[in-house]
Amino acid sequence: MSETASGPVQDDSESAFDVFSRRCPSRETLEHVTGRWGGLTLGALHESGARFNELRRRVDGVSEKMLSQTLHALERDGLVHREAQLTNPPRVDYGLTPLGSQVAERLMDLIELVEGRMPEVVEARSRYDATHGA
């Protein structure tokens, strides 16, 4: 199911990882990717690489602490890379790795579907609240 730095354990037929299983490490990664801020951060970086403060403005509502934690988790999973520029003043750029780009693409497909279908969602909520006395 897992492997070490010495080499991946490959299974070409079907993935041995299963997010539905609570102990599978893929569930943790899915949570980093789809968590409250992880998804938006990947989505923002999908548009272009960015500096920390640019990301903070784009991901409206995220705190400095949460964005920092989010970026670290995504960097550790190999989805985001961090590049310190040797400029004066020094600056750090964040961008997606090739795997991060693929993940972000799938996420954007989902985000665009949700955004585009929100009128239906809003209508469903009204109907639900009317019949459930909310």
Place this chain on the structure above:
Amino acid sequence: MSETASGPVQDDSESAFDVFSRRCPSRETLEHVTGRWGGLTLGALHESGARFNELRRRVDGVSEKMLSQTLHALERDGLVHREAQLTNPPRVDYGLTPLGSQVAERLMDLIELVEGRMPEVVEARSRYDATHGA
């Protein structure tokens, strides 16, 4: 984009909803869809409709309370429907609406990508921990 009972809300150019904006209702829906349990619940229902206890077994680790809250939020958003069967004993089946199916398909694309690429993620974590002294 879609339409309401009173008439179409049309914007052919681009969706008026933006998950990056903290007050947009689409962000709440995205959180229902990608939240800790929402994503797994939609994924489980994508395979087939199910009763509450079947879902609870499939979404390993979810509590009764959290699954119940998750299903209500997804039902309110119009992604899940709940059907009480007039059997003896009575039972309730949960399934996806057409919109819920489309959302679940996008989610499964993402889940399958993450599961399939976990060997790379696990390797990235080892590298990160080795260089960051974790």
